[in-house]
Amino acid sequence: MNTKAILEVKDLHAWFGNTEAVKGVSLSAAYNAVTAIIGPSGCGKSTFIRCLNRLHEELPGAYATGHVLIENIDIYDKKVDPVSIRRKVGMVFQKPNPFPSLSIFDNVVAGLKLAGVKRQSTLKEIAEQSLLSAALWSEVKDKLHAPGTSLSGGQQQRLCIARALAVEPTVLLMDEPTSALDPISTAKIEELMTELRKKVTIVIVTHNMQQAARISDQTAFFLSGELIEFGETSQVFTAPQKEQTERYITGRFG
Amino acid sequence: MQSTWYPINMSRFKIRRRSRREAHLGDLVFSYLLRLLSLGLALLLLMIGFFLFRGAFASISRFGWDFITGSVWDPVQEIFGSAPVLYGTLVSSLIAVIIAAPLSVGIALFLNELAPPLISRSIGFLIEMLAAIPSVVYGLWGIFVLAPSLRTRVEPALVKYLGWIPLFSGPFYGVGMLAAGLILSIMIIPTIFSLSREIFRTIPMAQREAALALGATRWEMMKISVLRSSKSGIGGAIILGLGRALGETMAVTMVIGNRAEISASLLAPAQTMASVIANEYAEASNDIHLSSLIEIGFLLFVVTFIINGFARIFILRESKS
Numbered sequence: 083m084n085t086k087a088i089l090e091v092k093d094l095h096a097w098f099g100n101t102e103a104v105k106g107v108s109l110s111a112a113y114n115a116v117t118a119i120i121g122p123s124g125c126g127k128s129t130f131i132r133c134l135n136r137l138h139e140e141l142p143g144a145y146a147t148g149h150v151l152i153e154n155i156d157i158y159d160k161k162v163d164p165v166s167i168r169r170k171v172g173m174v175f176q177k178p179n180p181f182p183s184l185s186i187f188d189n190v191v192a193g194l195k196l197a198g199v200k201r202q203s204t205l206k207e208i209a210e211q212s213l214l215s216a217a218l219w220s221e222v223k224d225k226l227h228a229p230g231t232s233l234s235g236g237q238q239q240r241l242c243i244a245r246a247l248a249v250e251p252t253v254l255l256m257d258e259p260t261s262a263l264d265p266i267s268t269a270k271i272e273e274l275m276t277e278l279r280k281k282v283t284i285v286i287v288t289h290n291m292q293q294a295a296r297i298s299d300q301t302a303f304f305l306s307g308e309l310i311e312f313g314e315t316s317q318v319f320t321a322p323q324k325e326q327t328e329r330y331i332t333g334r335f336g
Numbered sequence: 337m338q339s340t341w342y343p344i345n346m347s348r349f350k351i352r353r354r355s356r357r358e359a360h361l362g363d364l365v366f367s368y369l370l371r372l373l374s375l376g377l378a379l380l381l382l383m384i385g386f387f388l389f390r391g392a393f394a395s396i397s398r399f400g401w402d403f404i405t406g407s408v409w410d411p412v413q414e415i416f417g418s419a420p421v422l423y424g425t426l427v428s429s430l431i432a433v434i435i436a437a438p439l440s441v442g443i444a445l446f447l448n449e450l451a452p453p454l455i456s457r458s459i460g461f462l463i464e465m466l467a468a469i470p471s472v473v474y475g476l477w478g479i480f481v482l483a484p485s486l487r488t489r490v491e492p493a494l495v496k497y498l499g500w501i502p503l504f505s506g507p508f509y510g511v512g513m514l515a516a517g518l519i520l521s522i523m524i525i526p527t528i529f530s531l532s533r534e535i536f537r538t539i540p541m542a543q544r545e546a547a548l549a550l551g552a553t554r555w556e557m558m559k560i561s562v563l564r565s566s567k568s569g570i571g572g573a574i575i576l577g578l579g580r581a582l583g584e585t586m587a588v589t590m591v592i593g594n595r596a597e598i599s600a601s602l603l604a605p606a607q608t609m610a611s612v613i614a615n616e617y618a619e620a621s622n623d624i625h626l627s628s629l630i631e632i633g634f635l636l637f638v639v640t641f642i643i644n645g646f647a648r649i650f651i652l653r654e655s656k657s
């Protein structure tokens with residue numbers, strides 16, 4: 083594993099109008115590392131990762147300050163166009179959200195088409211690759227032109243992962259990607275992530291401690307908008323430095 | 337403890353059941369009342385259709401299909417062909433839809449997706465208020481403002497630069513098909529606008545974020561997430577607007593010039609189904625004239641009924657998916 087940091091967050095603050103939801107978070111992630119974000123509900127996990135592709139600011143009244151370096155480019159630099167950032171930073175949401183008006187195939191290549199790829203053969207090739215990477219190919223290869231919403235919840239989520247992978251992002255953000263899924267689909271997606279990490283740096287929000295322990299290299303524990311503890315996953319789960327972390331991961335949290 | 341707890345609970349259970357049954361009775365009465373009412377309304381609709389048909393019977397049996405294909409409308413000679421007024425209704429409504437549809441959908445999209453909330457709410461409110469203005473007020477505005485400015489500014493330019501197209505050729509008077517189409521377009525904007533905005537509002541934020549997170553610009557996001565998935569709903573909204581335009585009477589009667597002739601030019605005066613009825617009904621010279629006017633009313637009734645039916649089907653299909 084290359085240890086050079088690909089993602090560096092420095093003193094990130096995020097606001098909803100007058101309320102500060104993320105209060106000065108700094109952390110970094112190496113190439114191909116999986117970073118888990120854990121913490122109680124409402125502590126700012128979603129807000130935090132939505133700042134990493136500048137999606138946070140799309141909500142009315144929301145804004146963020148600080149620095150987020152991706153491959154040494156500060157995405158909060160005034161000269162940077164958020165649209166170009168979002169092509170490099172993929173995102174998978176808590177609830178599967180395929181485009182209902184598009185077919186499975188068109189869902190997967192939607193990002194490519196936005197990026198201006200037009201050649202049908204290229205699109206087909208990348209669609210197959212992405213669906214293979216998302217472990218969905220065998221299930222949908224015979225009905226690529228059915229609507230994306232005709233799939234089951236777990237399949238839709240993998241379709242969304244394929245859609246995010248198709249544009250070959252350097253960082254993949256996942257906000258509780260398995261919380262709406264059954265154990266089997268969850269296991270599939272976890273398995274998938276151990277494959278995906280070879281190609282892409284993953285930041286995942288999860289409420290599932292076992293999941294965080296299983297799949298991540300490093301873990302960040304958030305509490306009311308602040309980063310309480312950040313370190314190697316094994317260390318955070320076996321020998322947490324802060325009392326609050328220990329209380330949370332042992333389930334004794336207030 | 338358990339033994340004292342249990343009977344209390346039971347009695348509570350009984351009370352609840354009794355009050356439930358009462359509520360149920362209320363529900364029953366109410367639902368029958370509603371059923372009766374809706375049945376009554378359906379019956380009323382049928383009866384209106386029937387009375388129109390009965391009133392039109394003399395004309396239907398005398399002219400047959402000639403009534404629809406005939407292009408001469410001459411009460412003096414007792415020749416009644418409604419092709420000119422069918423044409424007038426169709427063309428003025430089409431002009432209205434062609435202008436109003438993109439405008440209304442565009443404004444709805446802009447207000448819902450781009451404009452700050454305060455602007456969105458106030459402009460939305462103003463546009464919806466357009467629907468509250470009485471038709472005759474539109475007509476007055478048409479006569480005193482729209483028609484004169486068409487005659488002195490717009491139409492001379494149209495004839496000068498686009499006169500080689502038959503649509504914009506010939507003499508112009510201000511009042512005419514173009515004026516009617518324009519005024520209709522303003523009148524149906526609120527219909528198409530409100531429905532489109534309602535449809536855009538039902539699209540979940542998650543759809544928009546899906547597109548943005550893929551690197552879509554705002555405009556691309558609107559295309560993929562908003563417009564694409566509301567196509568049939570917008571279709572329904574437009575058809576509903578068309579339905580409104582077809583039946584609109586007062587304002588059109590005041591600005592269309594009231595000449596029952598088919599002319600290639602939009603600048604020429606024309607006549608619509610609704611306006612011919614409004615114009616001639618009071619002074620209908622004889623029974624067959626009256627019956628012919630009622631037949632036009634009957635046709636208008638059937639056409640708007642079908643059009644509105646289509647619109648509902650479109651919108652229903654949208655809200656189901």
Ligand SMILES: Nc1ncnc2c1ncn2[C@@H]1O[C@H](COP(=O)(O)OP(=O)(O)OP(=O)(O)O)[C@@H](O)[C@H]1O
Nearest residue numbers: 098101103121122123124125126127128129130141
């Ligand atoms: N759209 C919004 N407008 C205003 N405040 C918001 C908004 N979304 C979230 N917040 C606030 O920001 C804080 C952080 O919310 P966030 O969604 O990031 O929490 P979270 O850690 O992802 O929680 P969960 O585990 O429940 O998903 C919360 O206190 C919440 O009330």
Ligand SMILES: [Mg+2]
Nearest residue numbers: 127128129257
């Ligand atoms: Mg969240």
